[in-house]
Amino acid sequence: MTVIQTDKPWEDVRQHIASGDATGLLGFLNHLGPAETARAVSRLTVEEHGQMLTLLPPPDAADVIEEMPEAQAVDLIEDLPPEQAAAIVDELPSNLQADVMAELDAQDREAIFEEMAPQQAADLRQVMDHPGNTAGGLMATEYLAYQDEYRISDVISSLQANREKYADYSVQYVYVIDAEGCLVGVLRMRDLIFTSRAARLRDVMIPQPLRVCVDNTLEHLKEFFGQHRLLGVPVVDENERLVGMIRRVVVEEAELKQANRQFLRISGIIGGEEFRSMPLLVRSGRRLSWLSINIVLNIVAASVIAFYQDTLRAVIALAVFLPMISDMSGCSGNQAVAVSMRELTLGLVRVRELLRVFLKEVAVGIVNGAALGLLLGGVALLWKGNPYLGLVVGGALAVNTVVAVSVGGLLPLILKGLRLDPALVSGPILTTVTDMCGFFVVLSMATILLPRLVP
Amino acid sequence: MTVIQTDKPWEDVRQHIASGDATGLLGFLNHLGPAETARAVSRLTVEEHGQMLTLLPPPDAADVIEEMPEAQAVDLIEDLPPEQAAAIVDELPSNLQADVMAELDAQDREAIFEEMAPQQAADLRQVMDHPGNTAGGLMATEYLAYQDEYRISDVISSLQANREKYADYSVQYVYVIDAEGCLVGVLRMRDLIFTSRAARLRDVMIPQPLRVCVDNTLEHLKEFFGQHRLLGVPVVDENERLVGMIRRVVVEEAELKQANRQFLRISGIIGGEEFRSMPLLVRSGRRLSWLSINIVLNIVAASVIAFYQDTLRAVIALAVFLPMISDMSGCSGNQAVAVSMRELTLGLVRVRELLRVFLKEVAVGIVNGAALGLLLGGVALLWKGNPYLGLVVGGALAVNTVVAVSVGGLLPLILKGLRLDPALVSGPILTTVTDMCGFFVVLSMATILLPRLVP
Numbered sequence: 061m062t063v064i065q066t067d068k069p070w071e072d073v074r075q076h077i078a079s080g081d082a083t084g085l086l087g088f089l090n091h092l093g094p095a096e097t098a099r100a101v102s103r104l105t106v107e108e109h110g111q112m113l114t115l116l117p118p119p120d121a122a123d124v125i126e127e128m129p130e131a132q133a134v135d136l137i138e139d140l141p142p143e144q145a146a147a148i149v150d151e152l153p154s155n156l157q158a159d160v161m162a163e164l165d166a167q168d169r170e171a172i173f174e175e176m177a178p179q180q181a182a183d184l185r186q187v188m189d190h191p192g193n194t195a196g197g198l199m200a201t202e203y204l205a206y207q208d209e210y211r212i213s214d215v216i217s218s219l220q221a222n223r224e225k226y227a228d229y230s231v232q233y234v235y236v237i238d239a240e241g242c243l244v245g246v247l248r249m250r251d252l253i254f255t256s257r258a259a260r261l262r263d264v265m266i267p268q269p270l271r272v273c274v275d276n277t278l279e280h281l282k283e284f285f286g287q288h289r290l291l292g293v294p295v296v297d298e299n300e301r302l303v304g305m306i307r308r309v310v311v312e313e314a315e316l317k318q319a320n321r322q323f324l325r326i327s328g329i330i331g332g333e334e335f336r337s338m339p340l341l342v343r344s345g346r347r348l349s350w351l352s353i354n355i356v357l358n359i360v361a362a363s364v365i366a367f368y369q370d371t372l373r374a375v376i377a378l379a380v381f382l383p384m385i386s387d388m389s390g391c392s393g394n395q396a397v398a399v400s401m402r403e404l405t406l407g408l409v410r411v412r413e414l415l416r417v418f419l420k421e422v423a424v425g426i427v428n429g430a431a432l433g434l435l436l437g438g439v440a441l442l443w444k445g446n447p448y449l450g451l452v453v454g455g456a457l458a459v460n461t462v463v464a465v466s467v468g469g470l471l472p473l474i475l476k477g478l479r480l481d482p483a484l485v486s487g488p489i490l491t492t493v494t495d496m497c498g499f500f501v502v503l504s505m506a507t508i509l510l511p512r513l514v515p
Numbered sequence: 516m517t518v519i520q521t522d523k524p525w526e527d528v529r530q531h532i533a534s535g536d537a538t539g540l541l542g543f544l545n546h547l548g549p550a551e552t553a554r555a556v557s558r559l560t561v562e563e564h565g566q567m568l569t570l571l572p573p574p575d576a577a578d579v580i581e582e583m584p585e586a587q588a589v590d591l592i593e594d595l596p597p598e599q600a601a602a603i604v605d606e607l608p609s610n611l612q613a614d615v616m617a618e619l620d621a622q623d624r625e626a627i628f629e630e631m632a633p634q635q636a637a638d639l640r641q642v643m644d645h646p647g648n649t650a651g652g653l654m655a656t657e658y659l660a661y662q663d664e665y666r667i668s669d670v671i672s673s674l675q676a677n678r679e680k681y682a683d684y685s686v687q688y689v690y691v692i693d694a695e696g697c698l699v700g701v702l703r704m705r706d707l708i709f710t711s712r713a714a715r716l717r718d719v720m721i722p723q724p725l726r727v728c729v730d731n732t733l734e735h736l737k738e739f740f741g742q743h744r745l746l747g748v749p750v751v752d753e754n755e756r757l758v759g760m761i762r763r764v765v766v767e768e769a770e771l772k773q774a775n776r777q778f779l780r781i782s783g784i785i786g787g788e789e790f791r792s793m794p795l796l797v798r799s800g801r802r803l804s805w806l807s808i809n810i811v812l813n814i815v816a817a818s819v820i821a822f823y824q825d826t827l828r829a830v831i832a833l834a835v836f837l838p839m840i841s842d843m844s845g846c847s848g849n850q851a852v853a854v855s856m857r858e859l860t861l862g863l864v865r866v867r868e869l870l871r872v873f874l875k876e877v878a879v880g881i882v883n884g885a886a887l888g889l890l891l892g893g894v895a896l897l898w899k900g901n902p903y904l905g906l907v908v909g910g911a912l913a914v915n916t917v918v919a920v921s922v923g924g925l926l927p928l929i930l931k932g933l934r935l936d937p938a939l940v941s942g943p944i945l946t947t948v949t950d951m952c953g954f955f956v957v958l959s960m961a962t963i964l965l966p967r968l969v970p
Contacts, residue, residue, distance in 0.1 A: 096862070098861065098862065098863060099862055099863050099864075099865075102863055127741070129861055129863070216708060219705075219708075232687075249704050249705050249708075250674075250704050250707075252705075252708050286582070291746070308764055309763055309764060309767060312764060312767045312768070312771065313767070315771060316767065316770060316771050316774060319771060319774045319775060319778070320774060320857070320860075322778070323774070323777070323778050323781075323853065323856075323857075324853055324857065326778075326782075327781075327849050327850055327852065327853030328846055328849060328850045328853070329850055329853050329854060333857060334854050334857075335854075335858065335863065336854065336858065336863075336864070336871075336872065336875040337863075340878050340879065340882065341882070343879050344879050344882040344883050344886075347847070347850050347879065347883060348882075348883055348886055348887075350846075350850070351843065351846060351847060351850075351883065351887060352886075352887075352890070354842075354843065354846050355839070355843055355887060355890060355891065358838075358839040358842055358843060359839070359891075359894060361838075361839075362835045362836065362838060362839050363835075365834060365835045365838070366832075366835045366898075369831050369832070369834075369835075372831055372834050373828065373831045376824050376827055376828045376831075377821075377824070379820060379824075379827050379831075379834040379837065380817045380818075380820045380821045380824075381817065382834065382837065382838050383813075383816075383817060383820070383837050383838045383841045383950065383954075384810070384813040384814070384816075384817050386838045386841070386842065387809075387813055387841065387842075387845075387946065387950075388806065388809065388810055388813060390842075391783055391805075391806060391809050392802070392806060394782050394783060395782060395783045395784055395802050395805070395806075397782065398778065398779055398782030398783070398784050399784060399789050399790075399791065401778075402775070402778075402779065402788060402789075403790065403791065405775075406553065406584055407551070407553060407554055408553060408554050408557055408584070408790065408791075408792075409554070409791070410554075416791075417791065420791040423795050424795065424798050424799050424802065427795065427796070427799040427803075428799050428802060428803055428806065431799075431803055431807075432803075432806060432807075432810060435807070435810060436810065439814060443821075491842065495838065495842075499838075
């Protein structure tokens with residue numbers, strides 16, 4: 061694989077576009093490799109995107125689109141005239157077609173549907189009728205199916221005759237259907253080698269093959285491929301009619317996408333991925349929608365401090381420790397959130413097992429709270445020479461660590477039970493609870509011990 | 516697929532183990548599904564794990580091990596006598612063998628090697644000689660290769676004769692080698708159908724097939740499978756000798772594992788995954804190793820506040836806003852970290868493009884800083900009726916938001932350039948920098964404007 065290592069490949073791309081040199085552009089992109097193509101294309105302007113996709117033949121334009129992150133691919137398609145967009149969408153694999161079309165405005169989408177061949181539009185609408193993370197939304201409609209009346213020789217002739225067309229299919233299995241289109245059997249590609257050419261499919265097929273239903277969820281599919289070492293599985297509708305097939309790789313890609321979305325949501329990037337090539341106000345707006353909720357929660361938490369202003373004025377050293385108690389409790393709580401999210405993803409814990417998680421986290425909280433409390437209390441003692449200050453600061457951090465890990469461990473389970481997204485909601489709730497509790501514990505303890513704290 | 520839905524499957528497992536009922540246990544696990552098996556097994560004690568793996572025949576014990584998260588699988592293997600451990604490891608797929616063996620203590624590992632068949636031990640050592648995230652570490656040594664002298668009919672006879680043995684192989688390709696074992700061609704399974712049985716492999720093979728080298732990195736493999744729609748690729752050593760093959764799914768699983776590890780590290784879970792079934796002190800210790808670094812950084816940051824105690828005592832309201840400025844700046848910075856990490860993963864940004872990222876982030880920082888600063892400044896003004904307090908608090912948040920997003924956007928690039936792990940290191944450095952800067956800006960502004968702030 062020759063990968064051209066140029067520092068600014070978008071400048072070459074730009075030159076080829078400007079001179080209208082389709083062959084040169086194609087040759088350059090073919091040698092660039094997918095990651096570099098995505099990087100180069102993301103640097104072009106909206107106009108250049110349009111020119112590039114117009115310049116390339118639709119199959120090659122589709123190859124470029126396939127290599128882009130989804131959010132960028134959607135932007136590119138959106139800016140094209142419907143006729144041209146339809147020609148490119150037509151060349152995408154069917155599950156990617158559905159992903160891209162689902163992200164478009166309803167109006168753009170309908171315009172593209174109208175430009176597509178009626179049968180293809182109908183197939184695509186069928187896939188899009190199902191939610192993205194179900195078998196129906198992930199399945200490909202390119203598969204091989206023959207009636208059980210057929211002979212092996214018929215299948216081989218059909219395969220040979222359609223070699224070109226099937227080259228793009230990921231053909232591992234031949235499905236066998238009855239006269240009503242219901243799935244009745246399967247043959248592996250290699251079975252075609254070992255079997256007499258005169259045999260009828262119904263006599264040599266593996267009958268009643270494993271299958272999934274259009275409305276099975278991604279969770280179910282993950283479990284299915286975990287249990288069965290298959291490269292793909294046929295998809296049937298509620299009447300057992302064969303409607304598509306799902307490859308293992310598609311399920312694994314969906315899983316990876318889910319993991320990446322989770323990472324972004326937990327970092328406060330919502331409403332889809334952000335790329336620095338997006339317009340400034342889109343990027344600012346998306347980030348702000350999250351930050352503005354967070355600032356309100358922060359104001360609520362800080363009101364606890366406002367309530368104890370007199371204590372603070374008397375023992376100003378406490379003001380130094382408040383942000384530390386807030387930050388350390390947040391960190392301890394986030395570790396517990398991460399462990400619960402992983403255990404949920406791996407299926408090691410169920411939503412109802414609150415008591416078990418609580419007991420496990422309290423134990424960690426007591427050990428870590430004691431360690432961190434002694435450390436911070438010691439620092440306070442050394443700094444001001446007042447053992448009561450050490451007691452207040454260290455004791456508050458110890459207590460709040462126990463609270464933070466318990467809340468952090470339980471939150472993802474509770475949120476999942478309430479059908480909320482733990483990745484998105486755990487963080488802000490956790491920090492608000494731990495801040496309020498931490499500020500309250502340290503300042504109320506200080507108020508009680510005030511005579512001992514004032515020098 | 517029948518999945519038994521029992522609330523506490525580990526109790527059934529425990530009963531079967533206690534009564535020594537291997538057939539009953541096997542039947543129960545087969546119907547349980549992989550996720551539930553993993554959950555049930557994770558609840559057993561160390562003794563029960565040993566009894567269970569002793570009870571099951573090695574191939575079935577290996578199936579259970581395969582379904583466990585890797586960290587738990589390693590613990591299970593470690594506690595077994597070497598002879599028994601070797602029998603189970605022998606039944607695992609070769610890339611999982613390497614993963615598990617690599618995590619064992621050197622002593623346990625050698626004991627297991629000694630119990631294995633010499634040829635299998637040698638094969639496994641060869642895989643383990645390569646770092647885990649390279650082609651050599653990910654490859655399987657189960658593949659089909661025939662010399663170019665052979666005829667198609669020889670291959671078909673060999674396939675038929677070894678049907679049983681090859682059932683577990685993921686056979687999609689037949690590789691063709693010369694007398695020295697060098698890779699010279701490839702045949703797809705379906706090519707065997709279309710070709711005359713008398714033909715020699717060298718005359719019908721696809722010559723000079725795509726290949727990867729044992730020392731190619733995971734990044735390279737991701738790019739390879741992104742560019743080529745293949746299900747697997749042969750692996751050659753530096754002398755072009757065929758040594759293994761890598762399936763696409765193995766690369767995608769490695770990618771998912773990498774994404775999950777990144778999520779855990781960014782949440783402060785280091786040294787491998789944590790499960791609540793692990794001993795308390797292991798869990799506490801791992802979390803503490805991270806927290807104790809964090810608390811030191813917190814003390815450093817808070818020392819800025821200690822420096823301005825007089826200002827704080829004069830304007831105690833500032834103490835209410837310090838934790839808010841710290842938290843909000845941390846959130847803004849983390850968003851920028853997440854965007855940079857995604858762009859790095861997708862290859863949309865290079866380590867050297869610091870200036871571009873900086874300019875893009877400063878723009879977002881100015882917009883969001885202005886919005887958040889106005890909001891918080893307004894709250895301060897309304898609360899105390901002092902416009903200068905609003906100016907100090909809002910202005911400081913605005914300035915610090917710009918600092919936080921710039922630092923957050925650049926940190927992952929800089930850390931990656933220094934070959935440090937951005938997921939692990941970005942968070943603590945970011946919060947320390949933004950805390951110190953935020954505390955300094957708000958308190959120094961307040962010190963300058965002190966006469967206007969004191970009521």
